[in-house]
Amino acid sequence: MTQRIRCAGFGGQGIVLMGRLIAHAAMVEDKHTTFFPQYGAAMRGGTANCSVIVSDGAIASPMVEEPDVVLIMNGPSLDKFEPTVKPGGWIFYNTSLIDREVERNDVNVVKIAANDVAEEVGTSRAANMVMLGAFSKKLGTLDLDTLMGSLDVQLYGKGDNVMEMNREAMRRGAALVE
Amino acid sequence: MSEKIPIGEKVLMKGNEAIGEAAVQAGCRAFFGYPITPQNELTAYMSKRMLEEGRVFIQSESEIAAINMCFGAATVGERSMTSSSSPGISLKQEGISYMASAELPVFYVNVNRGGPGLGNISPAQSDYFQATRGGGHGDYRVIAFGPSDVQELYDFTMLGFDLADKYRNPAMILADGILGQMMEPLVLKPYEPIPDLPSKQPWRLGDPSTPDALLITSLILNPGGMEERNFMLQKKYETIIENETRYEEVMTDDADVVIVAYGTASRIARSVMETAREEGIKVGLFRPITIWPYPYDPLNKLADRVKNMLVVEMSLGQMWEDVRLAVEGKARVHLHARTAGGVPVQTEIIRDLKKVLASKDGEIVRNF
Missing domain, CATH: 3.40.50.920 (Rossmann fold)
Incomplete structure:
Protein backbone atom coordinates (compact mmCIF):
# COMPACT_ATOMS: atom_id res chain seq x y z
CA MET A 1 0.00 0.00 0.00
CA THR A 2 1.26 3.43 -0.94
CA GLN A 3 -0.78 6.53 -0.20
CA ARG A 4 0.19 9.90 -1.61
CA ILE A 5 -1.38 12.72 0.38
CA ARG A 6 -1.47 16.46 -0.14
CA CYS A 7 -2.52 18.84 2.63
CA ALA A 8 -3.43 22.34 1.51
CA GLY A 9 -4.93 25.51 2.91
CA PHE A 10 -3.87 29.00 3.88
CA GLY A 11 -0.82 29.96 5.91
CA GLY A 12 -1.65 29.80 9.62
CA GLN A 13 -4.05 26.84 9.39
CA GLY A 14 -1.34 24.40 10.43
CA ILE A 15 -0.99 22.73 7.05
CA VAL A 16 2.67 21.84 7.58
CA LEU A 17 1.86 20.47 11.03
CA MET A 18 -0.77 18.18 9.50
CA GLY A 19 1.85 16.78 7.14
CA ARG A 20 4.46 16.40 9.86
CA LEU A 21 2.00 14.55 12.09
CA ILE A 22 1.07 12.11 9.32
CA ALA A 23 4.75 11.49 8.54
CA HIS A 24 5.73 11.09 12.19
CA ALA A 25 2.85 8.73 12.94
CA ALA A 26 3.72 6.69 9.85
CA MET A 27 7.30 6.34 11.13
CA VAL A 28 6.06 5.27 14.55
CA GLU A 29 3.92 2.61 12.86
CA ASP A 30 7.07 1.37 11.08
CA LYS A 31 5.87 2.50 7.68
CA HIS A 32 8.00 4.28 5.13
CA THR A 33 7.28 7.98 4.77
CA THR A 34 8.44 11.22 3.20
CA PHE A 35 7.27 14.78 3.83
CA PHE A 36 7.91 17.69 1.52
CA PRO A 37 6.61 21.21 2.15
CA GLN A 38 6.05 23.98 -0.31
CA TYR A 39 8.80 26.28 0.94
CA GLY A 40 10.10 29.77 0.59
CA ALA A 41 8.52 33.16 1.04
CA ALA A 42 5.22 32.53 2.79
CA MET A 43 2.85 34.62 4.84
CA ARG A 44 -0.10 34.16 7.15
CA GLY A 45 -3.16 34.13 4.91
CA GLY A 46 -1.20 33.07 1.82
CA THR A 47 -1.47 29.54 0.45
CA ALA A 48 0.45 26.63 1.92
CA ASN A 49 0.68 22.99 1.00
CA CYS A 50 2.77 19.92 1.68
CA SER A 51 3.03 16.40 0.33
CA VAL A 52 3.32 13.26 2.41
CA ILE A 53 3.78 9.70 1.23
CA VAL A 54 2.99 6.74 3.47
CA SER A 55 3.99 3.32 2.19
CA ASP A 56 4.67 -0.26 3.23
CA GLY A 57 7.72 -0.26 0.96
CA ALA A 58 10.68 2.03 0.28
CA ILE A 59 9.68 5.37 -1.25
CA ALA A 60 11.63 6.41 -4.30
CA SER A 61 10.48 9.88 -5.26
CA PRO A 62 9.10 12.18 -2.55
CA MET A 63 7.26 14.22 -5.16
CA VAL A 64 3.48 13.89 -5.35
CA GLU A 65 2.15 14.55 -8.84
CA GLU A 66 -1.21 12.77 -8.60
CA PRO A 67 -2.32 12.44 -4.96
CA ASP A 68 -4.51 9.58 -3.75
CA VAL A 69 -5.83 11.81 -0.99
CA VAL A 70 -6.12 15.57 -0.60
CA LEU A 71 -6.98 17.27 2.69
CA ILE A 72 -8.27 20.69 1.66
CA MET A 73 -8.72 23.45 4.21
CA ASN A 74 -9.73 26.44 2.03
CA GLY A 75 -11.35 27.38 -1.29
CA PRO A 76 -8.30 28.33 -3.39
CA SER A 77 -6.71 25.00 -2.49
CA LEU A 78 -9.77 23.07 -3.68
CA ASP A 79 -9.65 24.97 -6.98
CA LYS A 80 -5.96 24.18 -7.33
CA PHE A 81 -5.85 20.54 -6.27
CA GLU A 82 -9.26 19.08 -7.20
CA PRO A 83 -8.09 18.39 -10.78
CA THR A 84 -4.89 16.65 -9.58
CA VAL A 85 -6.50 13.87 -7.55
CA LYS A 86 -6.10 10.35 -8.92
CA PRO A 87 -9.38 8.92 -10.26
CA GLY A 88 -10.89 6.85 -7.46
CA GLY A 89 -9.00 8.94 -4.90
CA TRP A 90 -10.32 10.95 -1.98
CA ILE A 91 -11.08 14.63 -1.46
CA PHE A 92 -11.64 15.67 2.16
CA TYR A 93 -12.61 19.32 2.28
CA ASN A 94 -13.44 21.95 4.84
CA THR A 95 -17.07 22.98 4.32
CA SER A 96 -16.78 25.64 7.04
CA LEU A 97 -14.78 27.75 4.58
CA ILE A 98 -15.73 26.29 1.20
CA ASP A 99 -19.31 26.70 0.00
CA ARG A 100 -19.10 24.91 -3.31
CA GLU A 101 -19.50 21.28 -4.31
CA VAL A 102 -16.70 19.15 -5.73
CA GLU A 103 -17.20 19.05 -9.49
CA ARG A 104 -15.50 15.74 -10.25
CA ASN A 105 -17.59 12.59 -10.12
CA ASP A 106 -14.73 10.07 -10.35
CA VAL A 107 -13.45 10.65 -6.80
CA ASN A 108 -14.74 10.05 -3.28
CA VAL A 109 -15.74 13.18 -1.40
CA VAL A 110 -15.84 13.65 2.36
CA LYS A 111 -17.23 16.93 3.66
CA ILE A 112 -15.91 18.08 7.03
CA ALA A 113 -17.05 21.28 8.76
CA ALA A 114 -13.60 21.52 10.30
CA ASN A 115 -13.70 25.07 11.67
CA ASP A 116 -17.19 24.70 13.13
CA VAL A 117 -16.31 21.49 14.93
CA ALA A 118 -13.02 22.96 16.14
CA GLU A 119 -14.86 25.95 17.61
CA GLU A 120 -16.98 23.54 19.61
CA VAL A 121 -13.84 22.33 21.38
CA GLY A 122 -12.68 25.88 22.00
CA THR A 123 -10.67 27.14 19.03
CA SER A 124 -11.00 27.19 15.26
CA ARG A 125 -7.20 26.84 15.19
CA ALA A 126 -7.70 23.12 15.77
CA ALA A 127 -9.57 22.75 12.45
CA ASN A 128 -6.55 20.93 11.04
CA MET A 129 -6.86 18.31 13.80
CA VAL A 130 -10.55 17.77 13.00
CA MET A 131 -9.56 17.12 9.40
CA LEU A 132 -6.76 14.74 10.44
CA GLY A 133 -9.09 12.81 12.73
CA ALA A 134 -11.63 12.39 9.94
CA PHE A 135 -8.95 11.33 7.45
CA SER A 136 -7.36 8.72 9.68
CA LYS A 137 -10.69 7.25 10.80
CA LYS A 138 -12.17 7.11 7.30
CA LEU A 139 -9.19 5.63 5.46
CA GLY A 140 -7.47 3.80 8.31
CA THR A 141 -4.06 4.90 7.02
CA LEU A 142 -2.89 5.59 10.55
CA ASP A 143 -4.19 4.79 13.99
CA LEU A 144 -5.77 7.73 15.77
CA ASP A 145 -3.82 6.92 18.94
CA THR A 146 -0.54 6.99 17.02
CA LEU A 147 -1.41 10.42 15.63
CA MET A 148 -2.15 11.64 19.13
CA GLY A 149 1.19 10.30 20.29
CA SER A 150 2.89 12.15 17.45
CA LEU A 151 1.06 15.28 18.50
CA ASP A 152 2.85 15.06 21.87
CA VAL A 153 6.20 14.95 20.06
CA GLN A 154 5.52 17.58 17.42
CA LEU A 155 3.86 20.06 19.82
CA TYR A 156 6.25 19.31 22.68
CA GLY A 157 6.16 22.03 25.29
CA LYS A 158 2.62 23.28 24.62
CA GLY A 159 0.33 23.45 27.64
CA ASP A 160 -1.96 20.57 28.68
CA ASN A 161 -4.97 22.64 27.77
CA VAL A 162 -3.82 23.15 24.18
CA MET A 163 -2.87 19.50 23.83
CA GLU A 164 -6.25 18.32 25.09
CA MET A 165 -8.10 20.69 22.75
CA ASN A 166 -6.15 19.28 19.82
CA ARG A 167 -6.80 15.70 20.89
CA GLU A 168 -10.49 16.40 21.35
CA ALA A 169 -10.63 18.04 17.90
CA MET A 170 -9.10 14.88 16.44
CA ARG A 171 -11.61 12.67 18.23
CA ARG A 172 -14.52 14.76 17.02
CA GLY A 173 -13.21 14.71 13.48
CA ALA A 174 -13.06 10.93 13.66
CA ALA A 175 -16.60 10.80 15.07
CA LEU A 176 -17.89 12.72 12.03
CA VAL A 177 -17.09 9.84 9.68
CA GLU A 178 -17.99 6.93 11.93
CA MET B 1 25.87 15.40 23.95
CA SER B 2 22.40 16.81 24.41
CA GLU B 3 20.05 14.43 26.18
CA LYS B 4 17.31 15.43 23.77
CA ILE B 5 19.13 13.91 20.79
CA PRO B 6 18.25 10.20 20.69
CA ILE B 7 21.47 8.86 19.16
CA GLY B 8 21.03 5.38 17.73
CA GLU B 9 17.30 5.81 17.24
CA LYS B 10 15.08 6.42 14.25
CA VAL B 11 13.75 9.96 14.07
CA LEU B 12 11.89 12.14 11.59
CA MET B 13 14.08 15.03 10.48
CA LYS B 14 14.47 17.57 7.74
CA GLY B 15 17.43 17.07 5.44
CA ASN B 16 18.95 20.40 6.46
CA GLU B 17 18.66 19.52 10.15
CA ALA B 18 20.08 16.03 9.64
CA ILE B 19 23.23 17.57 8.16
CA GLY B 20 23.50 19.82 11.21
CA GLU B 21 23.18 16.99 13.73
CA ALA B 22 25.67 14.83 11.84
CA ALA B 23 28.16 17.71 11.94
CA VAL B 24 27.65 18.12 15.68
CA GLN B 25 28.18 14.39 16.24
CA ALA B 26 31.26 14.38 14.00
CA GLY B 27 32.92 16.95 16.24
CA CYS B 28 32.42 20.11 14.22
CA ARG B 29 33.75 22.78 16.59
CA ALA B 30 32.60 25.86 14.70
CA PHE B 31 29.86 26.73 12.24
CA PHE B 32 30.09 29.88 10.18
CA GLY B 33 27.26 30.83 7.87
CA TYR B 34 25.04 33.44 6.32
CA PRO B 35 21.33 32.76 5.71
CA ILE B 36 19.91 31.81 2.33
CA THR B 37 16.92 29.74 1.24
CA PRO B 38 16.64 26.73 0.86
CA GLN B 39 19.36 25.86 3.41
CA ASN B 40 18.15 28.15 6.25
CA GLU B 41 17.05 25.34 8.58
CA LEU B 42 20.67 24.18 8.71
CA THR B 43 21.96 27.54 9.90
CA ALA B 44 19.03 27.83 12.31
CA TYR B 45 19.62 24.34 13.68
CA MET B 46 23.30 25.04 14.26
CA SER B 47 22.57 28.38 15.94
CA LYS B 48 20.83 26.38 18.66
CA ARG B 49 22.72 23.10 18.78
CA MET B 50 26.25 24.51 18.68
CA LEU B 51 25.52 26.71 21.68
CA GLU B 52 23.99 23.78 23.56
CA GLU B 53 27.29 21.97 23.03
CA GLY B 54 29.35 24.98 24.06
CA ARG B 55 30.82 25.30 20.60
CA VAL B 56 31.11 28.20 18.18
CA PHE B 57 28.30 29.50 15.98
CA ILE B 58 28.77 32.71 14.06
CA GLN B 59 26.32 34.27 11.67
CA SER B 60 28.93 36.00 9.59
CA GLU B 61 28.59 39.33 7.83
CA SER B 62 28.86 37.61 4.46
CA GLU B 63 29.49 34.27 2.77
CA ILE B 64 33.05 35.32 2.01
CA ALA B 65 33.67 36.03 5.68
CA ALA B 66 32.23 32.64 6.63
CA ILE B 67 34.56 30.60 4.43
CA ASN B 68 37.57 32.60 5.59
CA MET B 69 36.57 31.92 9.20
CA CYS B 70 36.71 28.22 8.24
CA PHE B 71 40.22 28.86 6.91
CA GLY B 72 41.15 30.29 10.28
CA ALA B 73 39.60 27.40 12.20
CA ALA B 74 41.47 24.88 10.04
CA THR B 75 44.84 26.51 10.69
CA VAL B 76 44.42 25.82 14.40
CA GLY B 77 43.38 22.24 13.73
CA GLU B 78 39.67 22.54 14.50
CA ARG B 79 36.85 21.01 12.49
CA SER B 80 34.58 23.66 11.04
CA MET B 81 31.95 23.96 8.38
CA THR B 82 29.91 26.40 6.37
CA SER B 83 26.81 26.02 4.25
CA SER B 84 24.87 28.05 1.76
CA SER B 85 22.94 27.82 -1.46
CA SER B 86 24.11 28.47 -5.00
CA PRO B 87 24.85 32.25 -5.17
CA GLY B 88 26.35 32.06 -1.67
CA ILE B 89 28.53 29.11 -2.63
CA SER B 90 29.82 31.11 -5.60
CA LEU B 91 30.95 33.78 -3.16
CA LYS B 92 32.85 31.19 -1.12
CA GLN B 93 34.84 29.87 -4.05
CA GLU B 94 37.85 32.12 -3.51
CA GLY B 95 38.27 30.81 0.02
CA ILE B 96 37.75 27.20 -1.04
CA SER B 97 40.42 27.57 -3.71
CA TYR B 98 42.83 29.03 -1.12
CA MET B 99 42.15 26.12 1.24
CA ALA B 100 42.58 23.53 -1.51
CA SER B 101 45.92 25.09 -2.36
CA ALA B 102 47.03 25.36 1.26
CA GLU B 103 45.83 21.78 1.85
CA LEU B 104 43.45 22.68 4.65
CA PRO B 105 40.38 20.58 5.47
CA VAL B 106 36.89 22.05 5.45
CA PHE B 107 33.44 20.58 5.03
CA TYR B 108 30.72 22.60 3.32
CA VAL B 109 27.22 22.10 1.97
CA ASN B 110 25.49 23.52 -1.06
CA VAL B 111 21.71 23.19 -0.97
CA ASN B 112 21.41 23.95 -4.67
CA ARG B 113 18.74 26.40 -5.85
CA GLY B 114 17.82 27.69 -9.29
CA GLY B 115 20.41 29.72 -11.20
CA PRO B 116 22.29 31.32 -12.83
CA GLY B 117 22.40 34.68 -11.10
CA LEU B 118 20.26 35.19 -8.03
CA GLY B 119 17.96 32.65 -9.73
CA ASN B 120 15.15 31.41 -7.57
CA ILE B 121 14.69 29.33 -4.42
CA SER B 122 13.51 26.17 -6.18
CA PRO B 123 15.43 22.88 -6.23
CA ALA B 124 18.07 22.33 -8.92
CA GLN B 125 21.32 20.44 -9.55
CA SER B 126 22.78 23.17 -11.72
CA ASP B 127 25.88 23.68 -9.57
CA TYR B 128 27.20 20.31 -10.78
CA PHE B 129 30.03 21.82 -12.81
CA GLN B 130 30.97 24.06 -9.91
CA ALA B 131 31.03 21.12 -7.48
CA THR B 132 32.84 18.65 -9.73
CA ARG B 133 35.40 20.92 -11.35
CA GLY B 134 36.70 22.52 -8.18
CA GLY B 135 34.54 25.59 -8.34
CA GLY B 136 37.03 28.39 -7.91
CA HIS B 137 40.20 29.34 -9.76
CA GLY B 138 43.14 27.04 -10.28
CA ASP B 139 43.75 23.34 -10.84
CA TYR B 140 42.04 21.72 -7.89
CA ARG B 141 39.20 19.40 -6.95
CA VAL B 142 36.94 18.98 -3.95
CA ILE B 143 35.48 15.69 -2.76
CA ALA B 144 31.79 16.02 -3.61
CA PHE B 145 28.93 13.78 -2.45
CA GLY B 146 25.54 13.70 -4.19
CA PRO B 147 23.30 12.10 -1.52
CA SER B 148 19.79 10.98 -2.39
CA ASP B 149 18.05 10.77 0.97
CA VAL B 150 18.10 12.21 4.47
CA GLN B 151 20.05 9.25 5.86
CA GLU B 152 22.77 9.82 3.28
CA LEU B 153 22.88 13.53 4.09
CA TYR B 154 23.62 12.50 7.67
CA ASP B 155 26.09 9.73 6.84
CA PHE B 156 28.05 11.68 4.22
CA THR B 157 28.31 14.73 6.44
CA MET B 158 30.21 12.58 8.96
CA LEU B 159 32.28 10.97 6.22
CA GLY B 160 32.86 14.35 4.60
CA PHE B 161 34.55 15.69 7.73
CA ASP B 162 36.74 12.59 7.93
CA LEU B 163 37.77 12.61 4.29
CA ALA B 164 38.51 16.33 4.43
CA ASP B 165 40.94 15.61 7.27
CA LYS B 166 42.34 12.45 5.73
CA TYR B 167 43.22 14.14 2.44
CA ARG B 168 43.69 17.68 3.77
CA ASN B 169 41.23 18.87 1.17
CA PRO B 170 37.82 20.55 1.06
CA ALA B 171 34.90 18.09 0.96
CA MET B 172 31.29 18.96 0.27
CA ILE B 173 27.73 17.79 -0.17
CA LEU B 174 25.79 18.91 -3.21
CA ALA B 175 22.14 18.67 -2.15
CA ASP B 176 19.14 20.54 -3.54
CA GLY B 177 16.04 22.29 -2.24
CA ILE B 178 14.04 19.06 -2.12
CA LEU B 179 16.60 17.13 -0.06
CA GLY B 180 17.15 20.09 2.24
CA GLN B 181 13.47 20.68 2.88
CA MET B 182 12.07 17.16 2.94
CA MET B 183 11.61 15.10 6.08
CA GLU B 184 12.00 11.38 6.28
CA PRO B 185 12.99 8.90 8.95
CA LEU B 186 16.67 8.33 9.54
CA VAL B 187 18.75 6.53 12.12
CA LEU B 188 20.97 8.90 14.10
CA LYS B 189 24.01 6.66 13.95
CA PRO B 190 26.74 7.36 16.48
CA TYR B 191 29.83 8.91 14.92
CA GLU B 192 32.58 6.43 14.19
CA PRO B 193 35.67 7.97 12.63
CA ILE B 194 37.17 6.20 9.62
CA PRO B 195 40.08 3.95 10.70
CA ASP B 196 42.84 5.79 8.86
CA LEU B 197 42.32 9.33 10.11
CA PRO B 198 45.64 11.13 10.65
CA SER B 199 46.50 10.77 14.32
CA LYS B 200 47.68 14.36 14.53
CA GLN B 201 47.04 17.30 12.32
CA PRO B 202 50.19 18.20 10.41
CA TRP B 203 48.44 21.28 9.03
CA ARG B 204 47.91 22.75 12.48
CA LEU B 205 49.93 25.86 13.29
CA GLY B 206 52.46 25.22 16.01
CA ASP B 207 54.50 27.37 18.33
CA PRO B 208 56.69 29.60 16.09
CA SER B 209 59.64 29.25 18.47
CA THR B 210 59.75 25.47 18.01
CA PRO B 211 60.43 23.11 15.11
CA ASP B 212 56.63 22.76 14.86
CA ALA B 213 56.49 26.19 13.23
CA LEU B 214 54.60 26.09 9.98
CA LEU B 215 53.89 28.52 7.18
CA ILE B 216 50.44 28.10 5.64
CA THR B 217 50.09 29.93 2.37
CA SER B 218 48.66 29.57 -1.10
CA LEU B 219 51.05 32.16 -2.55
CA ILE B 220 54.18 30.61 -4.02
CA LEU B 221 56.27 32.98 -6.12
CA ASN B 222 59.56 31.11 -6.41
CA PRO B 223 60.16 29.74 -9.92
CA GLY B 224 58.57 26.33 -10.40
CA GLY B 225 57.22 26.24 -6.86
CA MET B 226 53.58 26.68 -7.71
CA GLU B 227 53.72 24.16 -10.53
CA GLU B 228 55.37 21.69 -8.15
CA ARG B 229 52.55 22.15 -5.66
CA ASN B 230 50.04 21.57 -8.43
CA PHE B 231 51.67 18.29 -9.43
CA MET B 232 51.66 17.22 -5.79
CA LEU B 233 47.94 18.07 -5.53
CA GLN B 234 47.17 16.11 -8.70
CA LYS B 235 48.91 13.09 -7.25
CA LYS B 236 46.72 13.37 -4.19
CA TYR B 237 43.59 13.62 -6.36
CA GLU B 238 44.61 10.40 -8.10
CA THR B 239 44.71 8.67 -4.71
CA ILE B 240 41.27 10.08 -3.89
CA ILE B 241 39.90 8.81 -7.23
CA GLU B 242 41.31 5.37 -6.47
CA ASN B 243 40.01 5.17 -2.89
CA GLU B 244 36.84 7.22 -2.70
CA THR B 245 34.80 6.74 -5.88
CA ARG B 246 31.34 5.59 -4.83
CA TYR B 247 28.32 4.55 -6.88
CA GLU B 248 25.35 2.21 -6.90
Missing part, protein backbone atom coordinates in the same frame (compact mmCIF):
# COMPACT_ATOMS: atom_id res chain seq x y z
CA GLU B 249 23.99 0.00 -9.67
CA VAL B 250 20.37 -1.20 -9.53
CA MET B 251 18.99 -3.84 -11.88
CA THR B 252 21.53 -3.15 -14.60
CA ASP B 253 22.19 -6.86 -15.31
CA ASP B 254 19.32 -7.39 -17.74
CA ALA B 255 18.75 -3.73 -18.65
CA ASP B 256 18.16 -2.59 -22.22
CA VAL B 257 18.54 1.00 -21.12
CA VAL B 258 20.14 2.45 -17.99
CA ILE B 259 19.18 5.72 -16.36
CA VAL B 260 22.14 7.63 -14.93
CA ALA B 261 21.08 10.00 -12.17
CA TYR B 262 22.23 11.19 -8.74
CA GLY B 263 20.60 12.89 -5.75
CA THR B 264 16.94 13.81 -6.01
CA ALA B 265 16.89 12.97 -9.72
CA SER B 266 17.96 9.41 -8.87
CA ARG B 267 14.96 8.99 -6.54
CA ILE B 268 12.62 9.97 -9.34
CA ALA B 269 14.57 7.65 -11.66
CA ARG B 270 14.08 4.79 -9.23
CA SER B 271 10.31 5.32 -9.31
CA VAL B 272 10.50 5.42 -13.10
CA MET B 273 12.47 2.18 -13.13
CA GLU B 274 9.88 0.40 -11.00
CA THR B 275 6.95 1.65 -13.09
CA ALA B 276 8.68 0.99 -16.42
CA ARG B 277 9.54 -2.57 -15.43
CA GLU B 278 5.88 -3.20 -14.63
CA GLU B 279 5.23 -2.18 -18.25
CA GLY B 280 7.90 -4.63 -19.42
CA ILE B 281 10.61 -2.06 -20.19
CA LYS B 282 13.93 -3.35 -18.83
CA VAL B 283 15.39 -0.29 -17.16
CA GLY B 284 18.37 -0.15 -14.82
CA LEU B 285 19.75 2.64 -12.67
CA PHE B 286 23.34 3.80 -12.30
CA ARG B 287 23.68 6.24 -9.42
CA PRO B 288 26.91 8.15 -8.82
CA ILE B 289 27.20 8.69 -5.06
CA THR B 290 30.37 10.74 -5.30
CA ILE B 291 30.10 13.18 -8.18
CA TRP B 292 33.79 13.91 -7.75
CA PRO B 293 35.54 11.56 -7.95
CA TYR B 294 33.14 10.45 -10.69
CA PRO B 295 32.62 6.72 -11.39
CA TYR B 296 33.93 6.92 -14.97
CA ASP B 297 35.40 3.39 -15.04
CA PRO B 298 32.30 1.49 -13.83
CA LEU B 299 30.17 3.42 -16.33
CA ASN B 300 32.66 2.59 -19.06
CA LYS B 301 32.42 -1.11 -18.20
CA LEU B 302 28.62 -0.91 -18.16
CA ALA B 303 28.72 0.58 -21.66
CA ASP B 304 30.28 -2.67 -22.93
CA ARG B 305 26.85 -4.31 -22.69
CA VAL B 306 24.30 -1.48 -22.31
CA LYS B 307 24.14 0.55 -25.51
CA ASN B 308 21.65 3.20 -24.42
CA MET B 309 21.85 5.39 -21.37
CA LEU B 310 19.45 8.15 -20.37
CA VAL B 311 20.86 10.85 -18.11
CA VAL B 312 18.19 12.37 -15.87
CA GLU B 313 19.40 15.52 -14.16
CA MET B 314 18.12 18.82 -12.76
CA SER B 315 20.66 20.79 -14.78
CA LEU B 316 20.86 21.22 -18.52
CA GLY B 317 23.28 18.53 -19.57
CA GLN B 318 26.09 19.07 -17.06
CA MET B 319 26.36 15.47 -15.89
CA TRP B 320 25.51 14.37 -19.43
CA GLU B 321 29.04 15.52 -20.35
CA ASP B 322 30.59 13.23 -17.73
CA VAL B 323 28.60 10.20 -18.85
CA ARG B 324 29.65 10.81 -22.46
CA LEU B 325 33.26 11.11 -21.31
CA ALA B 326 32.88 7.88 -19.36
CA VAL B 327 31.44 5.67 -22.11
CA GLU B 328 33.93 6.78 -24.77
CA GLY B 329 31.42 6.39 -27.58
CA LYS B 330 30.50 2.81 -26.69
CA ALA B 331 26.90 3.74 -25.84
CA ARG B 332 24.51 6.42 -26.95
CA VAL B 333 23.88 8.87 -24.13
CA HIS B 334 20.45 10.51 -24.14
CA LEU B 335 19.29 13.38 -21.96
CA HIS B 336 16.22 14.23 -19.91
CA ALA B 337 17.00 17.49 -18.18
CA ARG B 338 15.01 20.02 -16.16
CA THR B 339 16.27 22.88 -14.04
CA ALA B 340 15.56 25.86 -11.77
CA GLY B 341 12.51 24.35 -10.11
CA GLY B 342 11.56 22.15 -13.04
CA VAL B 343 11.56 18.70 -11.48
CA PRO B 344 11.61 15.64 -13.77
CA VAL B 345 8.17 14.08 -14.08
CA GLN B 346 7.89 10.26 -14.13
CA THR B 347 5.48 10.04 -17.04
CA GLU B 348 7.69 12.28 -19.17
CA ILE B 349 10.80 10.23 -18.41
CA ILE B 350 8.97 7.02 -19.35
CA ARG B 351 7.88 8.69 -22.60
CA ASP B 352 11.55 9.46 -23.33
CA LEU B 353 12.64 5.91 -22.41
CA LYS B 354 10.24 4.60 -25.05
CA LYS B 355 11.70 7.07 -27.56
CA VAL B 356 15.19 5.86 -26.66
CA LEU B 357 14.26 2.22 -27.26
CA ALA B 358 12.67 3.12 -30.60
CA SER B 359 15.59 5.33 -31.68
CA LYS B 360 18.00 4.47 -34.49
CA ASP B 361 21.78 4.27 -34.50
CA GLY B 362 23.37 7.65 -34.09
CA GLU B 363 20.16 9.26 -32.84
CA ILE B 364 20.21 11.07 -29.50
CA VAL B 365 16.93 11.66 -27.64
CA ARG B 366 16.71 14.95 -25.75
CA ASN B 367 13.74 16.57 -24.05
CA PHE B 368 14.76 20.10 -25.10
